[in-house]
Amino acid sequence: MIYGTHLAVAPNADMDHPREQHVTLENHNCIAGFVALLMGRHSCCYKQKLRKGLWSPEEDEKLLNYITKHGLGCWSSVPKLAGLQRCGKSCRLRWINYLRPDLKRGAFSQQEENLIIELHAVLGNRWSQIAAQLPGRTDNEIKNLWNSCIKKKLRQRGIDPNTHKSLSEVENDKEKQQLTADKSNENVSIVPNELNLIEATILKPPAVSSRSSNVITTNNNKDWSGGSNLTNAPPKQEIFLDRFGTSHESSTTASCRPSDLMAYFPFQKLDYKPIIGLSMNPKLCYNPNSSSSEMISHEFNSSMTPPTVLPSVSASMFQTPICVRPSVSLPSDHNPAVGSCDVNGVQNWEAGSFSNNVSGSNGSSSSIELQSNANFFESSAFSWGLADCGKSSDEAHLRSLENETGEDIKWCEYLSTPFFLGSTIQNQTSHHVYSEMKPETHFIAQGSSTSWLQNQQASQPADIYTKDLQRLAVAFGQSI
DNA sequence: AATATCATCAACCGCATTAGA
DNA sequence: ATCTAATGCGGTTGATGATAT
Numbered sequence: 001m002i003y004g005t006h007l008a009v010a011p012n013a014d015m016d017h018p019r020e021q022h023v024t025l026e027n028h029n030c031i032a033g034f035v036a037l038l039m040g041r042h043s044c045c046y047k048q049k050l051r052k053g054l055w056s057p058e059e060d061e062k063l064l065n066y067i068t069k070h071g072l073g074c075w076s077s078v079p080k081l082a083g084l085q086r087c088g089k090s091c092r093l094r095w096i097n098y099l100r101p102d103l104k105r106g107a108f109s110q111q112e113e114n115l116i117i118e119l120h121a122v123l124g125n126r127w128s129q130i131a132a133q134l135p136g137r138t139d140n141e142i143k144n145l146w147n148s149c150i151k152k153k154l155r156q157r158g159i160d161p162n163t164h165k166s167l168s169e170v171e172n173d174k175e176k177q178q179l180t181a182d183k184s185n186e187n188v189s190i191v192p193n194e195l196n197l198i199e200a201t202i203l204k205p206p207a208v209s210s211r212s213s214n215v216i217t218t219n220n221n222k223d224w225s226g227g228s229n230l231t232n233a234p235p236k237q238e239i240f241l242d243r244f245g246t247s248h249e250s251s252t253t254a255s256c257r258p259s260d261l262m263a264y265f266p267f268q269k270l271d272y273k274p275i276i277g278l279s280m281n282p283k284l285c286y287n288p289n290s291s292s293s294e295m296i297s298h299e300f301n302s303s304m305t306p307p308t309v310l311p312s313v314s315a316s317m318f319q320t321p322i323c324v325r326p327s328v329s330l331p332s333d334h335n336p337a338v339g340s341c342d343v344n345g346v347q348n349w350e351a352g353s354f355s356n357n358v359s360g361s362n363g364s365s366s367s368i369e370l371q372s373n374a375n376f377f378e379s380s381a382f383s384w385g386l387a388d389c390g391k392s393s394d395e396a397h398l399r400s401l402e403n404e405t406g407e408d409i410k411w412c413e414y415l416s417t418p419f420f421l422g423s424t425i426q427n428q429t430s431h432h433v434y435s436e437m438k439p440e441t442h443f444i445a446q447g448s449s450t451s452w453l454q455n456q457q458a459s460q461p462a463d464i465y466t467k468d469l470q471r472l473a474v475a476f477g478q479s480i
Numbered sequence: 481a482a483t484a485t486c487a488t489c490a491a492c493c494g495c496a497t498t499a500g501a
Numbered sequence: 502a503t504c505t506a507a508t509g510c511g512g513t514t515g516a517t518g519a520t521a522t
Contacts, residue, residue: 053491053516054491092489097489127511140489144488144490148488210520
């Protein structure tokens with residue numbers, strides 16, 4: 001980690017981090033604050049001298065000490081109370097991305113990378129939701145990994161990271177779209193006046209607030225939206241589903257976003273219970289003892305946040321059979337018994353009854369009951385991961401990487417394994433959470449924050465690791 | 481050895497959403 | 502119902518170290 005280096009060679013961050021700037025009222029705040037107010041932004045960052053840039057160890061210690069002592073509360077008041085010249089946002093970010101004691105350290109495992117790919121295929125760039133499935137990992141971390149590493153790997157293996165289709169397929173789609181566009185252009189004859197009108201509409205700045213106009217840009221950035229730059233329309237379901245090759249196969253008119261399909265995700269078919277205390281970020285953990293389907297996310301013990309609730313989804317969507325086509329062809333010998341998987345790897349889903357019960361009034365709990373065709377996930381049809389996607393020469397190497405645990409686990413099998421996401425990933429976390437705490441956190445943790453850690457661990461059953469190991473052992477039919 | 485390029489990642493920015501007055 | 506502040510999220514930037522030329 002870079003910070004460790006900083007800590008070693010640059011104890012005085014003010015002098016040694018050229019990127020650190022001191023934003024002063026004199027040269028910045030007046031104008032920027034005024035502009036911020038004009039633009040509707042909150043001006044908290046401009047009320048006082050605020051430091052920017054990298055955090056010094058002293059600042060980290062202050063923040064960590066404060067949170068250790070007082071717990072998490074109002075971030076906007078944290079800087080003042082903790083004696084930091086930072087804005088609350090900055091403190092929050094620093095805590096979430098760096099100081100949280102439950103953060104996992106070290107490189108991402110192959111399993112984690114595969115999981116990220118799988119989740120990205122369903123969720124798109126919803127990093128926080130992806131991170132919620134990877135205990136100890138932050139959205140920022142995952143986002144960076146995706147942008148710097150996974151994207152490249154996927155392209156090398158002939159997979160378009162945005163669509164998760166093969167690159168050739170994407171090319172074909174583009175050509176088809178081009179042809180269609182050309183044809184439609186030929187068919188539409190626009191008289192000059194009409195053309196002028198269209199151009200005027202396009203070129204004229206939207207007569208809405210700056211926020212609204214920015215929404216256009218934002219939507220455009222989301223790879224799942226498929227929204228036009230020129231409209232503020234919500235993403236069309238067809239466009240999203242097209243990622244899965246389903247646009248023409250679904251008749252629903254419901255607005256569909258990637259997270260909607262999370263309702264089909266296998267995690268929700270399983271039983272989950274939060275592991276309280278071990279980790280503070282929202283996470284879902286498989287609990288073999290639970291008898292009811294529940295999906296609860298917990299955050300910090302001192303500030304409970306509403307559970308992760310999937311976006312509201314029109315029930316009609318789930319009454320419509322959805323056909324999802326992974327971009328990768330499958331071995332023909334794979335599990336023909338489950339679902340209906342055609343030779344192209346097309347897996348038809350049949351969504352059963354779906355109810356999304358969210359306690360609207362108190363917001364304290366939510367339950368999602370879903371009877372999806374979970375068999376889908378027992379099929380290689382969902383095997384979008386690197387291992388089964390690659391036809392390149394790297395495949396063998398990749399497989400060897402995947403087998404670093406000594407087990408030959410196909411990703412699809414991994415997905416269908418009951419302890420998927422729960423025990424396995426959790427177990428990794430269990431191993432890393434405290435043993436791989438960042439060094440600079442260590443020196444503090446040994447001091448004042450020890451009590452905090454103890455509190456966190458107090459509610460954690462002592463034998464949880466053992467149980468997870470036992471489940472692993474049973475699942476693999478061997479002792480670990 | 482010097483320079484250019486690439487890869488990584490912490491942190492910032494700005495928008496959307498939520499909560500509370 | 503409206504407004505404001507706080508929070509959360511995703512995109513982007515830029516510093517830094519590693520590697521290539």
